[in-house]
Amino acid sequence: MSANCWINGEPRDGLPGPDHALHHGYGVFETLAVQQGRIVLEDYHLECLAQGCEHLKIPRPAREVLRKELATAAGDENRAVLKLVITLGVHGWDYRRDADSRGTRLISRYPWPDYPARWQEHGIRVRICDTHVSRNPRLAGIKHLSRIEQILARSEWNDADDIQEGLMLDEEGSVIEGTMTNVFAWLSHGVLATPALHHAGVAGVMRRYLMECADRAGIQLRVASMSLAELMQAEEIFVCNSIIGVWPVIAIGHWKYAVGPMTRQFMNWAAQAQ
């Protein structure tokens, strides 16, 4: 896949060989949508990135520098995907960090993905992945670069026409997230639920935005541990991320779901995100 790439604001082909991201999966990232030439939810992304840097003790680049470099990368594209990566920079072969590491900013631009429109309009089919999300409270919620479990989970199926997303559980069987999405369930007793991410998972920007939409609309929201049985019994299920917005889930394995009014409401909110 073709991509344009900037490192610390300069056009470049790639990262230096001894970078922490490359050898250790150590760093944070955000995946941003460019729509009608605008970077959607940019403030949310920069805030999420700053929190991740703080957790991993990676020097936090100035927000204005990132804004400028993202604008340069977006260029005059109408629609595109930007991926922003912050790494600890160059290091030795072992696991010691350089005390004076200043970090590296990598921004890549990709073409907008060609997902069929029917996935959003009529919903997607989801499998339950065999690959678990590891539990580690120190890493939970952070959008860090050690994503080997997501690649393994996504490689469990090949036919994207048949299955569009995979649901990942932790070792104890709790629902955590999709391979590239967060999950929401409209429960039969009129509560919107999404898994708590205190032990595992990535807290995405679209998840936060939709939680705020729910809050403003007075929808009762429950953020807690969620069993697979509970999810299965939901009236409506949808997944979200910054690129797809909201996709309704119409099947998990052999269980079927309708695209309901609550899902359509969140789909509209996602489309309105600025």
Add this chain to the structure above:
Amino acid sequence: MSANCWINGEPRDGLPGPDHALHHGYGVFETLAVQQGRIVLEDYHLECLAQGCEHLKIPRPAREVLRKELATAAGDENRAVLKLVITLGVHGWDYRRDADSRGTRLISRYPWPDYPARWQEHGIRVRICDTHVSRNPRLAGIKHLSRIEQILARSEWNDADDIQEGLMLDEEGSVIEGTMTNVFAWLSHGVLATPALHHAGVAGVMRRYLMECADRAGIQLRVASMSLAELMQAEEIFVCNSIIGVWPVIAIGHWKYAVGPMTRQFMNWAAQAQ
């Protein structure tokens, strides 16, 4: 730290921006010692790498190609560290693998580390890390690139004169490994024990080599889950990897240990590794 770097056998400064290793921590690696101009335990490393590739479904480079490229990277250095990384190669911004991905070979050469000789002669002090090793049976044992937990654990202390290694436990409190080493304990009832790595941890090449040495010498070896209490009550403790060989452990927190005859025996075997 300076490093020389080769990609797919060609001298290069770094990896392309959109590489799987960089964005997803997806790939395998080996850290190899060059001693007196020879690559130590090269066959063991290539075998370990091949197993990792198989687990992660990364195309396995031909062994003869790797041998040749490692020899080129070793050059005429008397002592050096080589790091060999195999990645899935370039990809898009999401978690899908390209079906025709052929993989990328990255070899970096680093100067031999300047560890003080007394760490080997008189032993090291170890802390118990707050950062856990995640449990994930699908990844356990594999030397993969998602090493964020090791970086976090190693960043728990700064003064390498005071503390030389950190011990990592899993969430259930079992001893798994050091941040960069495997652990052996000579128990008071004449059994050599090392943690089983079915649920978490990295099965290093020096660990395997020393287990084979123990087996040949008729030493009773137990590979099983190990509690911290059990480790603490050992008569001798040592850690190992391909670069340091064997270091005796003389303290874990406030608990003290002697550098005993069993440890010296394994130190000799490590030094004789070819």
